[in-house]
Amino acid sequence: MIRLVLFDIDGTLIHTSGAGEKAFARVFANFFGVSDGTEKLKFAGRTDVGILREFFVHNAIAPSPENMEQFFEAYVFMLEHMLQTMPGGVHPGVSKWLHDLRALPQKPIVGLLTGNIRLGAEIKLRRFELWGQFETGAFADDAADRNEIAAIAKGRGEALLGSKLRGDEVLVIGDTPLDIACARYIGARVIAVGTGMYRPKDLLPLKPDWAVENLEQISARESCMS
Structure with a gap:
């Protein structure tokens, strides 16, 4: 889980x-x-x-x-x-995912794993009214290397939970090969989404657990409870 x-x-x-x-x-x-x-x-x-x-x-x-x-x-x-x-918006399925994660019987900690500096992340997410959806996170202020950021994010999640996490108890969701790589670095499961510059067929060779066009194609319950 x-x-x-x-x-x-x-x-x-x-x-x-x-x-x-x-x-x-x-x-x-x-x-x-x-x-x-x-x-x-x-x-x-x-x-x-x-x-x-x-x-x-x-x-x-x-x-x-x-x-x-x-x-x-x-x-x-x-x-x-x-x-x-400039035009922008929230990708398909994101809002439902965030809602559904909160509705799970055993609600996971929901956080950020991003290459943005923290203030940049906050500015971007406040623009689309998403900043308050996240309980924790790790940012480029914490480390220049994305793998290190992933390890820090996992550690902060553990601190909130009060216990250590196995890798397979962590789910990373991202749109690039580097997102997949940093998930594997911490032993996490990973959903690769085709909402960035890479299509699912480009990301499949890197063997994510799931590769989908967007988060409408996969449910939070399926991903977190399986």
Whole structure:
């Protein structure tokens, strides 16, 4: 039985028309003078901190705490602006899943496992009135590596439950190969959804427990009680 459910955000819970990537690009241009800063960077499934460090390396900018702080202060301001001006929404099945998880006889802890910094995650989810649905989470502030973030998220779930979790008592839901990889890193079960840039057929070779077009194709009860 699943006792902890961890959701990715971008491409899994919500779509934002690339607001985060566009906010990165705007800050790269405005504060670091690099107009094509995102062209060589891959965003899907990666952490904000990892992406920023790669940008600094590519452009011979010191990855100093001061530069990191300056970037993220500007980024969260720009992200909020982008989210207000660009189309976006909650992916199919997400709202029902969150409702159904709360209705299970033995309700699991519901949390976040995301490459967003915490404030970025909060801004995105508040935009779609989802932030209050989650009891815990781990973020790019906690670690630059997604596998480490997964381990931290599992540990925080254990702290709330007051007991250790076996891997098969944890369910990760995500839309990229890196979501599948970090789930396997902590021994968790995983649902791969095709609501991001990858289709289920692209994710099936990585052997998730389920690969579906969206969360309408699988029930919370089936996934958590089986």
